[in-house]
Amino acid sequence: MESVLIVDDDGPTQQLLVALMRRNGFSSVVAANGAEAINVLSSTEFAVIILDLMMPTVHGQAVIEYLAREKKSIPVIVCTAAGPRTTNAIDRRVVKAIVRKPFDIDELTAIVASVTGGSRSRG
Numbered sequence: 179m180e181s182v183l184i185v186d187d188d189g190p191t192q193q194l195l196v197a198l199m200r201r202n203g204f205s206s207v208v209a210a211n212g213a214e215a216i217n218v219l220s221s222t223e224f225a226v227i228i229l230d231l232m233m234p235t236v237h238g239q240a241v242i243e244y245l246a247r248e249k250k251s252i253p254v255i256v257c258t259a260a261g262p263r264t265t266n267a268i269d270r271r272v273v274k275a276i277v278r279k280p281f282d283i284d285e286l287t288a289i290v291a292s293v294t295g296g297s298r299s300r301g
Contacts (some may be wrong), residue, residue, distance in 0.1 A: 180225035180294070181205045185215040185241060186257070187233040191279075195228055195257075202287060212236030216244050224252050225294045228286075231258040231265070245272050253293035257281055 182204045184195045196206045204225065209215040213236040215229070227245075231238035238256065245252065246269050254272050256265065259279040268276065275289045 179203065179205045181207060181222070182290070183207050183209065183215060183218060183222075183224040183227045183252075185209045185212065185227065185233070185238065186230040187211055188230075191230075198283060198287065199290070202290065204290075212238055212241045215241045219244065219248075219250065219252075226290055227252055227254045228290075229254055229256050229258075231256060231260045239268070242269050242272050255286070255289055255293065257286065 182199045184192055184199070184206050186192050186195065187210050192208050196208065199206045207218055207222065207224070209218055211233045215227075216236065219241075227241075229238045229241055238258070242254065245254065253274045256268060256273050256276045257279060258265065258276070265276050274293045277286055277289065
């Protein structure tokens with residue numbers, strides 16, 4: 179089973195995303211901030227990363243910069259309440275989609291399917 183890295187500091191959002199990914203055939207690893215995400219990414223591969231930008235300790239932008247620097251080709255979906263001023267500066271070579279919070283579950287599911295090849299079964 180392929181795995182998704184969920185990087186978000188909000189507990190209810192983490193739980194919702196884990197349940198949504200499980201329903202779509204993925205296991206999940208949760209990181210509460212960018213520092214935890216970078217630590218996990220140094221030793222684990224993922225099919226996709228769902229990344230918040232505004233977090234304590236290490237901001238989501240630092241995770242994007244890490245992925246670009248390390249040339250990791252894991253598709254990133256930014257899921258954030260940040261406005262255009264913040265999201266316009268995102269490295270689009272790393273980030274495949276930006277979803278605004280509060281997000282639409284069907285939209286996010288479709289984007290995950292798109293960036294991972296859409297081979298997940300619902301169950």
